[in-house]
Amino acid sequence: MKKSPQKLGSGLGPLEKEILELLWQKQQAKVRDIYDVLKKKRKVAHTSIAVLLDRLHERKLVKRSIETCRGGYRYVYSPASEKEDYQKAVLRNSVDNLIERFGNIATAYFDERFGKKR
Amino acid sequence: MAMCYECVNTFIDKPVNQLVVMLSIVIALLLLGLFLILRKQLRNAEKLGLLYSFVFFMVFPFAYYLYARTCQKILLSCQMAQSLVSSGVVAIVVTILLSFVVVPFIYMLSSRSKSITQENVLFRKMERHARKMGIKTPSVYLLDKAEPYAFSISHIHPSIFLTMGIVELLKPKELDAVLLHELAHIQQKSSPLKFTNTLFRLFTPISNFNILYSELNEEEKDADAVAVRMQNTERHLLSAKQKVSEYQKQAAI
Numbered sequence: 001m002k003k004s005p006q007k008l009g010s011g012l013g014p015l016e017k018e019i020l021e022l023l024w025q026k027q028q029a030k031v032r033d034i035y036d037v038l039k040k041k042r043k044v045a046h047t048s049i050a051v052l053l054d055r056l057h058e059r060k061l062v063k064r065s066i067e068t069c070r071g072g073y074r075y076v077y078s079p080a081s082e083k084e085d086y087q088k089a090v091l092r093n094s095v096d097n098l099i100e101r102f103g104n105i106a107t108a109y110f111d112e113r114f115g116k117k118r
Numbered sequence: 119m120a121m122c123y124e125c126v127n128t129f130i131d132k133p134v135n136q137l138v139v140m141l142s143i144v145i146a147l148l149l150l151g152l153f154l155i156l157r158k159q160l161r162n163a164e165k166l167g168l169l170y171s172f173v174f175f176m177v178f179p180f181a182y183y184l185y186a187r188t189c190q191k192i193l194l195s196c197q198m199a200q201s202l203v204s205s206g207v208v209a210i211v212v213t214i215l216l217s218f219v220v221v222p223f224i225y226m227l228s229s230r231s232k233s234i235t236q237e238n239v240l241f242r243k244m245e246r247h248a249r250k251m252g253i254k255t256p257s258v259y260l261l262d263k264a265e266p267y268a269f270s271i272s273h274i275h276p277s278i279f280l281t282m283g284i285v286e287l288l289k290p291k292e293l294d295a296v297l298l299h300e301l302a303h304i305q306q307k308s309s310p311l312k313f314t315n316t317l318f319r320l321f322t323p324i325s326n327f328n329i330l331y332s333e334l335n336e337e338e339k340d341a342d343a344v345a346v347r348m349q350n351t352e353r354h355l356l357s358a359k360q361k362v363s364e365y366q367k368q369a370a371i
Binding site for chain 1: 240
């Protein structure tokens with residue numbers, strides 16, 4: 001059974017989104033792997049990547065396992081859900097939030113915009 | 119309130135009670151004085167013995183008052199207070215003893231900790247360092263946490279705990295420096311002192327005088343000095359501390 005991502009992707013910073021994108025591409029990666037890719041595009045510290053991956057893990061957007069390696073141990077991170085599922089969850093939450101905030105106005109708008117043709 | 123006041127007066131009126139209370143306080147202050155004067159020459163176990171004895175003699179007059187026969191005879195409410203306080207004191211003592219013994223095992227048996235076996239390179243490093251320092255190799259546990267830190271427990275079952283965070287973050291020689299620092303704590307048998315400091319901060323105003331602060335600071339400096347001496351450089355230890363500090367700053371943002 002596929003796990004759906006917990007609270008949203010809304011609230012992710014640009015670097016967190018980049019990290020998630022990379023994980024979707026690679027399917028699994030260590031902190032070092034992600035750091036090596038991102039440092040070519042922008043100025044970023046290894047510790048920043050480690051901190052952000054931990055935060056993504058706390059938000060259940062990524063999973064991690066411990067792997068034995070030459071120097072001892074390393075975390076291996078992987079996405080907690082497929083990209084499409086994540087995007088659907090973000091969308092669902094955004095729409096739910098709008099409806100919660102604007103109530104009937106929001107539902108009327110959605111009816112008007114996406115209503116079935118009679 | 120008036121009845122308790124009478125109870126106290128009746129207690130103090132008796133010369134025997136006065137003598138017991140004053141003697142207890144004098145002994146407590148003597149012990150504290152001995153600790154403050156001799157602290158540099160004493161070993162950790164001796165310092166702890168003096169401190170716990172000081173606490174005992176400071177608390178003794180109150181316990182003696184509550185159990186005094188005069189109070190029991192005069193007032194039922196004092197008897198009730200005695201039961202409450204005696205059960206409270208027993209609960210505190212049992213909690214302290216249990217936490218001293220049980221907390222290390224809680225860490226070890228936690229589902230987020232993993233014992234590092236002898237085949238692992240980390241354990242073999244630890245073994246080499248322990249042999250050089252002339253101490254028995256402690257157990258090593260890996261905690262499944264990204265935050266980088268390490269600590270050791272030197273009593274009951276000497277062990278070192280490393281988080282995944284610190285193992286990932288540091289280079290081999292930096293991690294060696296951390297291992298040497300923690301091994302030094304085990305050699306010094308530091309954890310009863312740290313545990314006592316935590317207790318004092320929780321239960322007594324002694325912490326206001328930072329009575330164990332300089333001891334703990336000295337322990338940390340001594341442990342650092344061991345790591346620097348064994349590696350013949352402070353570079354790796356400083357680098358390790360800087361990386362951990364950098365992580366903490368990033369995590370706080």
